[in-house]
Amino acid sequence: MLFSKISNKISCCLNAPLQQTQAIGSTTSVALFCILLILKNHNKGPSMSPNSIQSNSIQNPRVTWEGCSVLLDINDGDRLVFARLTAGSTVKIGKKNFSLRPLIGCPFGSSFQIENRTEGLCLCRFVPSTEEGNNDQEKGGCQIMDECRDNRAIVDNNEAQTLTSEDIDEMRRQGVKGDEIIEALIANSATYEKKTAFSQEKYRIKKQKKYAPRVLLRRPSARSICEAYFKKYPHRIGFLRVDALSLLLSLANVTANSDILLVDMVGGLLTGAVAERLGAGTGYVCNTYLGSSPYPVDMVRTFNFDNEICKRIVRAPLRDLCLDQTGTSEKPDACNAELNVGTSEKPDACNAELNGQTSSISMEEMSLPSNHEAADSETTVSPQSKMGKTPKAGEKASEEAIKSWKENGFSSLIIAAPDADAWSLAKDLLPLLSYSAPFAIYHQYLQPLATCMHNLQQGKMAIGLQISEPWLREYQVC
Numbered sequence: 001m002l003f004s005k006i007s008n009k010i011s012c013c014l015n016a017p018l019q020q021t022q023a024i025g026s027t028t029s030v031a032l033f034c035i036l037l038i039l040k041n042h043n044k045g046p047s048m049s050p051n052s053i054q055s056n057s058i059q060n061p062r063v064t065w066e067g068c069s070v071l072l073d074i075n076d077g078d079r080l081v082f083a084r085l086t087a088g089s090t091v092k093i094g095k096k097n098f099s100l101r102p103l104i105g106c107p108f109g110s111s112f113q114i115e116n117r118t119e120g121l122c123l124c125r126f127v128p129s130t131e132e133g134n135n136d137q138e139k140g141g142c143q144i145m146d147e148c149r150d151n152r153a154i155v156d157n158n159e160a161q162t163l164t165s166e167d168i169d170e171m172r173r174q175g176v177k178g179d180e181i182i183e184a185l186i187a188n189s190a191t192y193e194k195k196t197a198f199s200q201e202k203y204r205i206k207k208q209k210k211y212a213p214r215v216l217l218r219r220p221s222a223r224s225i226c227e228a229y230f231k232k233y234p235h236r237i238g239f240l241r242v243d244a245l246s247l248l249l250s251l252a253n254v255t256a257n258s259d260i261l262l263v264d265m266v267g268g269l270l271t272g273a274v275a276e277r278l279g280a281g282t283g284y285v286c287n288t289y290l291g292s293s294p295y296p297v298d299m300v301r302t303f304n305f306d307n308e309i310c311k312r313i314v315r316a317p318l319r320d321l322c323l324d325q326t327g328t329s330e331k332p333d334a335c336n337a338e339l340n341v342g343t344s345e346k347p348d349a350c351n352a353e354l355n356g357q358t359s360s361i362s363m364e365e366m367s368l369p370s371n372h373e374a375a376d377s378e379t380t381v382s383p384q385s386k387m388g389k390t391p392k393a394g395e396k397a398s399e400e401a402i403k404s405w406k407e408n409g410f411s412s413l414i415i416a417a418p419d420a421d422a423w424s425l426a427k428d429l430l431p432l433l434s435y436s437a438p439f440a441i442y443h444q445y446l447q448p449l450a451t452c453m454h455n456l457q458q459g460k461m462a463i464g465l466q467i468s469e470p471w472l473r474e475y476q477v478c
Helices: 002-013 030-044 050-058 131-141 165-173 178-187 197-211 222-232 242-251 269-278 298-303 318-322 399-408 422-432 446-458
Strands: 069-074 079-084 090-093 096-099 111-117 120-126 214-218 259-264 284-289 313-317 359-361 412-416 439-443
Touching: 069 090, 069 222, 069 298, 079 222, 096 120, 111 178, 165 178, 178 197, 222 242, 222 269, 222 298, 242 269, 242 412, 242 439, 259 269, 259 399, 259 422, 269 284, 269 298, 269 412, 284 318, 284 399, 313 318, 318 399, 318 422, 412 422, 422 439, 422 446, 439 446
Parallel strands: 259 284, 259 412, 284 313, 359 439, 412 439
Antiparallel strands: 069 079, 069 214, 090 096, 111 120, 111 214
């Protein structure tokens, strides 16, 4: 009886104005009024203006837009190329240039393959099939049958393939897809069936990279950018490995609503990684520098940061942070900065990290194959293609912000200056931190960090000092 009475009141009041719905009898519970308001709002539906819809579509971080930067993974890591997506931008794969226009508006993580269309060879969206995984399972079941085959009787005399290059060119002119060419090569190979399953897979991958190259559209992030530069140009980022970078951010306690002081001499990779962890609209990233010229941070433009994040990436010379209005130092030389470091010391010939509060050292100098072309740091990307002037990352800090930092100090400090003396920088920058604030110093070699740690201990400027060496090893999982 009570349920039918409430249902009648709801049906009578659904079409009534809001002012009339408030005149419900005192015997009706408050829940009825709440249910009624929810139903009325549900009938209205979501009201979004065209401007808000357009703004959300531009700021969607999962889909590419014109003017954004992307990381192109060509043939499963053979080449890593940074590119800016425009209508006229191209990428060179093999001996030909391909337009990047089909990549605009596609979600990150999409795969593309070169296909022959009516307008010629172009990049087309490619969805990997699930048959590849099923084939792997079938190969595992046929492992016993494969044991009777080996490659001892196979002679590489370039006579096993009956399909000539002229035949392949003719197939391409007829519009045959790359996968069909690969199947034709396998069918016309006299030694393919005699090879082991592992050799067959290697043969198929080799032909796929040549006749049907694939491109993976990756989002530029701190990890992907660091891995791309470390693979080909490690000296541009001071041989900073991705595990050392993550350890720096953790030991320096980089969290939201923090004011981080940086000395970034690794091209802006550290600045972008800190800003990425802070998020939009929280905290500040202040890059300081010696002299009058700031250190270049061009890699920040590759992160596709929006305006809110770019406004919080600022710079300030060290003299403006260390001097007060009278031109003298505001804080004493000693700084009681606590080092919260919980890193394990593992020996490795590749990478060493010093945690003074957290100092990290990367000693990795890895030789790379010359045929692997990786990211080009000179490729620049604008954050968004919007009307009007957009904020630029790395603008000069305001007087109000500098005054606040002088009074309250910074939340933490990270130094990544392979070409500068770690002790000289730490001696000048530690007084700028708030009390019990963590700091992390990165260097490629151990000795500068050991000297810095010894001087800090002698001067009693910090506690909990520790030198750590991160250790990374890649495993092949079958």
